[in-house]
Amino acid sequence: MDIDFYWSTFLELLTGVPLMAQLVSLSLAVGFVLAVFVALIRLSRWRLASGIAYGYVYVFRGTPLLVQMFLIYYGLGQFEWIRESFLWVFLRQPYWCAILAFTLNTGAYGSEIIRGGLQSVPWGQIEAARAAGMSGWLLFRRITMPIGIRQALPAYGNEMILMVKATSLASIITMLEITGIAQRLISQSYRAVEILVVAGVIYLMINFMLTRLVKWLEHWLSPHLRDAPVVATPAAALAH
Amino acid sequence: MEMQSHGGIRSGSPPAVPREGAQRSTEALSVVDLHKSFGTLEVLKGVSLDAHEGDVIAIIGASGSGKSTLLRCINMLEVPDAGEVRVGGELIRMRTGRNGRTMPEDQSQVDRIRSRLGMVFQSFNLWSHLTILENVIEAPVHVQKRPRPECVAEANAILDKVGIADKRDHYPAHLSGGQQQRAAIARALAMKPQVMLFDEPTSALDPELVGEVLRVIRQLAEEGRTMLIVTHEIGFAREVSNRAIYLHQGRIEEEGPPAQVFGNPRSERCRQFIQSHI
Ligand SMILES: Nc1ncnc2c1ncn2[C@@H]1O[C@H](COP(=O)(O)OP(=O)(O)OP(=O)(O)O)[C@@H](O)[C@H]1O
Ligand SMILES: [Mg+2]
Numbered sequence: 001m002d003i004d005f006y007w008s009t010f011l012e013l014l015t016g017v018p019l020m021a022q023l024v025s026l027s028l029a030v031g032f033v034l035a036v037f038v039a040l041i042r043l044s045r046w047r048l049a050s051g052i053a054y055g056y057v058y059v060f061r062g063t064p065l066l067v068q069m070f071l072i073y074y075g076l077g078q079f080e081w082i083r084e085s086f087l088w089v090f091l092r093q094p095y096w097c098a099i100l101a102f103t104l105n106t107g108a109y110g111s112e113i114i115r116g117g118l119q120s121v122p123w124g125q126i127e128a129a130r131a132a133g134m135s136g137w138l139l140f141r142r143i144t145m146p147i148g149i150r151q152a153l154p155a156y157g158n159e160m161i162l163m164v165k166a167t168s169l170a171s172i173i174t175m176l177e178i179t180g181i182a183q184r185l186i187s188q189s190y191r192a193v194e195i196l197v198v199a200g201v202i203y204l205m206i207n208f209m210l211t212r213l214v215k216w217l218e219h220w221l222s223p224h225l226r227d228a229p230v231v232a233t234p235a236a237a238l239a240h
Numbered sequence: 241m242e243m244q245s246h247g248g249i250r251s252g253s254p255p256a257v258p259r260e261g262a263q264r265s266t267e268a269l270s271v272v273d274l275h276k277s278f279g280t281l282e283v284l285k286g287v288s289l290d291a292h293e294g295d296v297i298a299i300i301g302a303s304g305s306g307k308s309t310l311l312r313c314i315n316m317l318e319v320p321d322a323g324e325v326r327v328g329g330e331l332i333r334m335r336t337g338r339n340g341r342t343m344p345e346d347q348s349q350v351d352r353i354r355s356r357l358g359m360v361f362q363s364f365n366l367w368s369h370l371t372i373l374e375n376v377i378e379a380p381v382h383v384q385k386r387p388r389p390e391c392v393a394e395a396n397a398i399l400d401k402v403g404i405a406d407k408r409d410h411y412p413a414h415l416s417g418g419q420q421q422r423a424a425i426a427r428a429l430a431m432k433p434q435v436m437l438f439d440e441p442t443s444a445l446d447p448e449l450v451g452e453v454l455r456v457i458r459q460l461a462e463e464g465r466t467m468l469i470v471t472h473e474i475g476f477a478r479e480v481s482n483r484a485i486y487l488h489q490g491r492i493e494e495e496g497p498p499a500q501v502f503g504n505p506r507s508e509r510c511r512q513f514i515q516s517h518i
Contacts, residue, residue, distance in 0.1 A: 122365075122368075124361060124363050124364075124365035125365050125366075125367055125368065127317060127361070127365060128359070128361065128365035128366070128367065128424075128427075129367070130317060130354070131315055131317060131354055131357070131359040131361075132354065132355060132359075132378070132379035132383060132427070132428075132431065133351040133352065133354040133355030133379060133383040133384075133431075134351070134379070134382070134383055135347055135350075135351050136347070138382060138383070142378065142382055143367060146369050147367070147368065147369050150369060221369075223411060224368050224369055224411035224412070224413050224414075225413070
């Protein structure tokens with residue numbers, strides 16, 4: 001076993017991590033906002049908008065991410081008006097095409113997860129809030145959303161892990177993230193197995209950390225599901 | 241269906257005996273000819289009632305007679321098909337929507353009036369992600385927009401009064417049913433409501449926990465709070481109320497001072513109902 005080769009490959013592939021982290025964090029962040037938005041439209045009484053939102057979710061869940069990315073990267077340039085608009089500044093770059101594809105994709109999946117979370121909020125707690133004079137945005141922000149997000153968190157953590165793995169597809173539209181660099185190294189050295197093993201290990205490490213992070217977040221957000229404090233210490237009372 | 245109301249001023253310490261014929265005080269709540277149907281099922285068929293400051297009105301009746309629906313129509317959790325609701329003299333304005341159904345004209349008015357009606361549910365409905373203290377200060381801070389320190393101080397006093405001050409930093413899931421219901425009462429009290437609405441506050445509790453909740457409600461009655469209490473606890477209702485209403489199939493079948501409604505009702509059905517619930 002060529003330890004030196006593994007080590008140098010490892011160091012080389014690590015240089016792809018920042019780009020991967022950018023792709024993941026940007027598309028997860030924007031995708032989350034999109035997901036909440038789409039989930040709300042899906043749950044609204046506004047039939048037409050709800051139908052359109054459903055169509056979006058259906059299309060992006062029903063087609064491969066790779067096809068979506070190709071269509072965005074190669075397809076959008078076919079339209080004269082896109083090429084002439086300000087959007088072209090972004091859309092001619094593979095970086096933004098990848099982010100757009102990932103965002104739309106995670107937005108679609110995420111919206112279903114969040115919709116499920118919001119729907120599982122016990123109706124009695126919403127009624128109690130309404131009876132206390134809350135409605136609209138206040139009710140959503142203070143009660144429905146915090147409870148619903150907590151319910152959705154485990155499934156959303158899973159979606160995050162899927163997104164980390166999905167970023168490897170960006171290599172196909174020339175992005176030099178972990179998989180992209182791995183491919184370049186393979187074409188130079190033809191030592192595909194060793195290089196891909198190292199790449200796999202790096203994804204594993206990243207997802208290990210991500211899983212810990214989500215678990216910690218769940219724990220931190222759910223003191224109400226943990227054991228009761230044994231004694232109410234004066235210190236705990238003062239902390240409020 | 242004009243209801244004769246027996247306004248009574250209550251003050252001072254126990255026993256909570258209504259003083260009939262005492263001088264009429266301000267009207268706290270007035271309901272006129274309330275109708276409500278669910279599909280083809282007519283649940284309220286014209287219910288009217290008045291509560292003056294300090295009235296404690298017990299509402300009894302068989303399952304399905306419309307007790308919960310009546311309370312829920314008062315704070316618009318159900319929108320009545322017809323009729324008027326006034327809280328502290330302020331009429332909740334209604335309009336007819338495009339689909340022909342009635343609805344409140346102004347949601348912000350409904351929100352404001354709801355914050356003056358403290359509702360206590362059978363199933364507590366505390367907000368699970370907030371501690372007991374946070375539950376209690378939530379509406380005062382975010383609906384009534386009062387300064388947080390002031391709300392916390394008041395919340396502490398209220399929690400102390402209902403006997404769960406030591407649970408303030410716990411989450412609802414960590415409390416017994418009786419403690420949760422007392423927390424829910426504290427949450428309602430924190431809004432300084434003009435009228436409290438109780439919908440079977442002890443029905444979800446184990447028998448040994450009923451007493452602690454009834455004790456709190458009795459204390460509120462003695463303080464002269466205006467309350468509507470739907471309950472199956474006949475003995476408690478008789479003792480704590482100054483007026484009782486027996487609902488039957490969406491109508492008020494018997495109404496009067498507790499001694500009459502519980503002791504010597506005119507309606508045979510009411511008599512049977514009470515006998516079967518003692
Ligand atoms: N949201 C609803 N949709 C359809 N029917 C309803 C709804 N709410 C109540 N009902 C029906 O209206 C009738 C009266 O219900 P309500 O809850 O007011 O009775 P109740 O007197 O409170 O009974 P209980 O003592 O069992 O609580 C019942 O037949 C019930 O099934
Ligand atoms: Mg009921």
